[in-house]
Amino acid sequence: MGELRLMKGNEVIAEAAIRCGCDGYFGYPITPQSEVMETLMDREPWNETGMVVLQAESEIASIHMVYGAAASGKKVLTSSSSPGISLMSEGISYLAGAELPCLIVNVQRGGPGLGTIQPSQADYFQSTKGGGHGDYRLIVLAPSSVQEMNDFVELGFQLAFKYRNPALILTDGVIGQMMEKVVLADFIPRATEEEIDQKRGSWVTNGRKPNRQRNIITSLEMDSGRMEQNNLRLQAKYDRMEEEDVLFEELQCEDADYLLVAFGSSSRICQKAVDQAREKGIKVGLLRPITLFPFPKKPIAALAKRVKGILVVEMNAGQMIEDVQLAAGNVLPVMHFGRMGGIIPSPGEVVDALEQKLIGG
Amino acid sequence: MTEEIIIAGFGGQGVLSMGKILAYSGVMANQEVSWFPSYGPEMRGGTANVTVILSESRISSPVLNEYDTAIILNQQSMDKFEPMVKAGGVLIYDPNGIIHPPKRTDINIYKIEGTLIAAELGNVKTFNMVVLGAYLKAKPVVKMESVEKGLQKSLPARHHYLIPMNLEAVQKGFEGLELVQAV
Structure with a gap:
């Protein structure tokens, strides 16, 4: 049984990330999700687990840092709110195209444009139908309590790694800002380099080992026939999600x-x-x-x-x-x-x- | 038992932290709790409010359109939340700064001279704890020992030396509640 706390939804995202053995967080502040990075900076997990927490120069930089870290087999996340997720959308399409597992958290606010900082659910289309370009899907989890903000961090990563696909937690200013009781998860240690090689060695780009082929992470394929095959493989993966992981x-x-x-x-x-x-x-x-x-x-x-x-x-x-x-x-x-x-x-x-x-x- | 409370006043009066201490007190008493604040630019000098729910069972909506208790600390909040108290419910207000006192005849109304009592205590920052004490007299939803534990949990350790002063403020508020109208 984990530890009982009274916490804001945003704070719980940060705490759950540390506890589930995350390797890194890259983000840029925006209301109403700024407590995610504030909590991480306050907790200083780099001293405790070695987790990297970095405030990037923009949302665009954050999502591409996620791409780079995910390509090397690391368990990484970013978070933002609606306008910031729009900025990230190109990178999210690339992550989906390159089949990279990661976790993205959108604490929604009202739009369109800069809109308002108050809560909204107007990013449903963006989250479930694309947002970025191309035929891709994200695994989208919608927590309805602070407890689920905790639980869905590890669940999101499990599904992301199961399918080698980005997972998104779609929440909003209500759940992000409210405090409820939460039972925190127990600590899971970060994966070692050996464990990453064992579990993810077939695709990670963490330096070619003598006993394996070169791995290539890319969403680019100039041959249309092969690109269609890539798309068919993605579609088969999305069909499997519909068979196995509806909640x-x-x-x-x-x-x-x-x-x-x-x-x-x-x-x-x-x-x-x-x-x-x-x-x-x-x-x-x-x-x-x-x-x-x-x-x-x-x-x-x-x-x-x-x-x-x-x-x-x-x-x-x-x-x-x-x-x-x-x-x-x-x-x-x-x-x-x-x-x-x-x-x-x-x-x-x-x-x-x-x-x-x-x-x- | 479920108690649905709105606490509303000016930013800076300690509305949100009063709600937080109440929520922590509920946690200490093993209740289900939710704390949902207004947030945004309007908090700086403008109005601030927080919805706190304490319950024996799972809490459904953290956002409400009617309340068992409204704790009202400025005129704007009186105008907004007086109509949203359930019939037979409780309204507690500090008359300091209130031009139009509550007019409802179907609710229980109490006054607490929180601003005056806090000034008498020599620390106006204890205002919100005075009001919390008054609320606990009107509605004993949590025990005083849970409030003390709640303060310990919600305040960082470097501020723990302030707990006795805050508990004194809670006690003064408890004693200072005045009944205006009972239904």
């Missing part, structure tokens, strides 16, 4: 007439909305996608056959609703409720939207 949570769905679908902080607001609606006699359940890619298509399709209508609640203008509609099919009303620009919807507003858009409508 979701269902709350009070057994007897539900209506279904809320929400991720991250919105799903917390919806939990309260479910209780409030049930007090009014409305039988409503909540499906919370934990992996946004791979998306929980099958459980949504199954619930769509049982309920009368679905309300998708997001702090954006309607992004995840497209995936819910695709999964549910054209068999029932699928409506959206969202607030934008840093406004956080209240549980009461969700219940009102449910009554107006689905039950009354």
